[in-house]
Every structure is written in C-alpha cells, then in structure tokens.
Amino acid sequence: MNWITNYVRPRINSIFSRREVPENLWQKCSECGTMLFHRELSDNLNVCTNCDHHMAITPRARFDALFDGGIFTEVDVPEPIADPLKFRDQKRYPDRMKAAQKKTGEGEAMLVAEGEMGRTPIVTAAQDFSFMGGSMSMYVGNAIIAAAERAVRLNRPLVLFSAAGGARMQEGILGLMQMPRTTIAVQMLKQANLPYIVVLTHPTTGGVTASYAMLGDVHIAEPNALIGFAGARVIEQTIREKLPEGFQRAEYLLDHGILDRVTKRTDLRKELITIIRMLMDLPPQIVGDLPPPEAMDEPTAEAGNETSAAAETEAAAT
C-alpha cells in the first residue's frame, strides 16, 4: 500500500491537476511567486492579492474598470505614414508592427477614449507597454494631440497613463520629434485652463519621461513604478558612484518631490475623481446607486402604481 499511496497516487494527482489547471488560468506573481487565479487577478486590476505587486494592465482593461459601467467611446486618431524610413533590423518594421498587433489585439501603442468616471466627464489616453514597449511613435504623438484637442473641444480634463521605454527607434528622428509635438499638445490644455493629470505606471522612461509624462498639473504614480530618463546602470557608469536604494522608483521620487502621489491601482479611480472634481470646480461625487434615468422616464407597472399612490397622498395632504 505504501508504494501506491506514496508514489502512484501523487504521480496520478500531479498529472490530473496539471490537466485541470491549464497555464493560462493561473498567473504567477513575479514578485512573491503566489499563483493567482486569472479572474481574481483581473478583478483586482492585475494587482497581486498577496503582496500588492502591480503587474502590467492593458489600456482597454484599465478603461473598463475606470469608466462608469465600463462604457467609453474611443477617440479617432489620425494614422501617420507607415514605415517612412524603411527601417530594418533583424526584422522589417512593418513585420514587427504586425506581430505586435497580433499579440495585443490593438492597432498601436496608445488608446484614447472619452467617457464618464464617477459621472465626471473626462478624456483619457493610455499607453500600452505590451505593444513594442509602449514606444513613442508618430501614432502615439498623434494620439496625444487628438486627446488634447478632444479635451479642449469638450472642455474636459485629460488623464494620461504613461508606460514606455522611450521613443520608437524604428522611426528614428520622427519618433523623437513627438517630444516637442506632445509638449505643444499639453500647452493647448494649459491655455484652455484644463487640468492635465499624468498617472505614471511601470515603467515610464526615456523620451516619454522627458516630455508629456512630466508636464502634468498633478503627477500620480503606481507603487514601485520605475520612472526615469536614463537607465540606472548608465548613470552609475557616468557618475562613477553607487546609486541609492530605490533609485528611480515611485516612492523614492515621491520623497524627492518629483511626484505628488503614489496611489494603488485599486484606489486610483476614486482619487482621480476627487482630484478632477476639485480642479474642475464640480461638487463632490455622489456615492451610491442612483436609479438610471430610463427607469424614471418609463416607469414599470409597479413603479407607476407607486407614483400614483404618492401623488394621491400628496393630493390628500394639500
């Protein structure tokens, strides 16, 4: 019996449990190693339920959680010229683009949307790190300009979620030129007196940090996000000094005055609503479930009776 209980059964169990639990249903936290069930993880906005490690989240998943009822309208972004430099490294640039589009299901590295968040109208743009490292391309520049123009037209604040390794090298100088272009887009918001809020997510580096990600009226970062211009190794080699612990991490930057807040992803929505409503001079958010407007316009039979009953009591009172 020992041989069966000690050897055979564990073998069988391991084979079956492997089959019952396909890899994609569970994700391992890269920080603490806990296995997290996919639904639990997505409900918690890709934040580890054990150690609070913030994993990457796609712009679409973020918007689903951010907007009321997950309802938002995408803002059109003008398409730039494809592959103007005919760039080729190990792969052609158009092939890299196609691979990234297939992997992410998105057309490019930035998603722009408008909608309401806690009944607060906003325009928002989010960068997708899983799309070629969220690199700043001509399209990303166009997206930020489209977002800023839309915000000005609708008189709404712009909330931008940054995540990037820098400018897209396949577009060379044309990628780098998005730094001044996006700076002008931010300037448009300031001239229109509209708040521009940047949420810096892991990682925000390179030309993105050197332009639109650092021009916000309010800078919020997600915990432990890497935020910087040049990499720590490059800086260390240049200044020939050991860098302090936590260098270029959100908490360190908060201590040194570069950020205004470090906020957990799960608290972000509430905090953004509060900040925006204060800056836009709106009354505080109404918390609680209000009946949807349709329910009031077309009362059901039961609701109709109630209203007529209420009207009768009112009539009797007068």
Ligand SMILES: [Zn+2]
């Ligand atoms: Zn964890």
